Amino acid sequence: MKVVIIGGGFAGLSAHKVHDSLLIDEKDYFTLTHKLVDVFRSGNPDVAKIPYQGKAMKSRVRNVDFRRKKVITDSGSFDYDKLLIACGYSQKVIPNTYKIENVEDALNLHQKVLGAKSVTILGGGLLGVELASVSREMGKEVYLVEGSDRLLNFMTRESSDFALRELREMGVHVILKEKVEGIEKNKVKTNNMEIESDVVVSSIGFKGPSLIQELGLTNTNGRMVVDEYLRSVDYDDVFGAGDSATMKKFVPMSAQVAVQAGNVAMRNMIGASEEPFQYKQYAVIAKVNGKYFGDLMGRFVKGRLAEIAEKMGITKTVMLVK
Template sequence: MRVLVLGGGFAGLSSLAENREAIVLDSKEYFLLTHRLADVIETGNPSIAAVPYSSKVLRTKVLKVNFKEKVVVTDKGSLSYDKLIISMGYEQDLRFGKSVQKLETLEDAISIRAKLTKAKRVAILGGGTLGVELAGVIQEMGKKVTLVEYQNRLLSFMSKESSDFAFSKLRGMGVEVMLGTKVEGVEEGKVITNRGEIDADLIIAAAGFRGPKIIEEWGLTNKNWRMLVDDYLRSIDFDDVYGAGDCMTTKSFVPMSAQVAVQSGRTAMLNAMGREEKFQYRQMAVILRVGREYFGDFMGKFVKGSLAELAKRYGIYRAIKLVESV
């Protein structure tokens, strides 16, 4: 039985680890540690977020899928499949146009670092993990940072302790944190909100994550461009197609994270191979770094300091080992 996996990120490589005979397709030459993009901006070293793929990953761009004929068309030819796992990651919704710099790729991080050489005032849209870490990094680079968050607290999906700690830490560093603030528009050099205008030389989107546009282009039933799957990660449109990682969700909702992607990649492959295992995810740890301080939620409890740093570094180690293992 031939299983094709579209996308070699956390979910794709986790799928491959369960079935070494599967074929993983990815257009990149490397595995991207997305949670280290802020570190690339800080250091200027792209290698800390890019781990070269092994020969098990076929470097090719997927052009389209013929679900009825069970054929994937790429820029290097066509491949048939018996089972298909789609793990195409995420994209950012840049509804405010080219005045906003996205941050989803290694090239984006390098571009932001270059633009920071000329920028003095930076606005970051989104107070999730990426926005919080990014605000700390850029403030330490000597810029004036304004962090805009629509919710009434930062890190709204994490514990209140983590939210409060992030707010206090960023404010102490000099970051202007605007909570409960809705972005209504963006113009060149200006963010328009329900609480007034923010002048900025560089505007960075750290929110608006959704599934890749190609999911909708392929005609798959989706929610915010994330393909809808059942409890077994099977597409609701095709019995021989599964979804894993950030590009999929269930009717109830599945969060976007590396841990969830790894878990879903494993379950999708096992079910594609014949098992009937319901997908149940568990967020073990969400750890951030602001300045020199590590903190976050570990096993449902707020942690900071050496324990948090150890958990963060262990997560990076596990990610690298995943790439090396396949």
């Protein structure tokens, strides 16, 4: 059976571990997306890059002929019996802001913030909270704007309160329950105030990759819609996994979820199983003000236990790639 995987992220490599397929990716390295904040901190791209070591063919996918079952790339066309689309996420471009979608974005933001006195970050999720902490560590005046009534609103209340307390202790101006109504150069307008800063960073607006819509696949926010077996609702021989896919029931964008999805999708594709996909979010760990914290199996943890959980996640990722 000829199996082609588009995308060498968490889901794609997890699937590749199950079945030795042709894996196509635009890069020749795996991106540790949760380490992009460390690239921003250090200016060193290598902290978030792991070479594929020959497991992937570097090429850009231009199109897919679903009728003839061909993936068309810059390096030629490749036939498939089953196709897995697992090409990650993208971030909406918001005018007058900087995004942090990939290594290049993180390096660019590092340079911009180095020369700035003040930074405004939009969004109080994991990325926004960690960016705020690092920006403050770099000696910048930092504003963090969140529309809801708490940070990390998908995590436990204890994690939300911990992040808020630590950021304010550092001197970050955390602004909650403020809706952004406009962004001009160096100025953010909310429903109650105007914030002036040298750099405005967006940590929101994550969606599926542009390829999904370009291929004409049924999608929600750019993520291809799949059934409970991770099979495309459009084609029986096409599957989706990771951040580029979702079911009618929302599937979170998460490395842990992507790894699980890649494994299940490939097993279903090659007939090793017929397993409905059910994900588990084991741990969500962050680092603020030099302190690890987060949710482990739905319970708040901090300190050494949180750090161990974070390190174990990285170790498993490296094993996945190698």
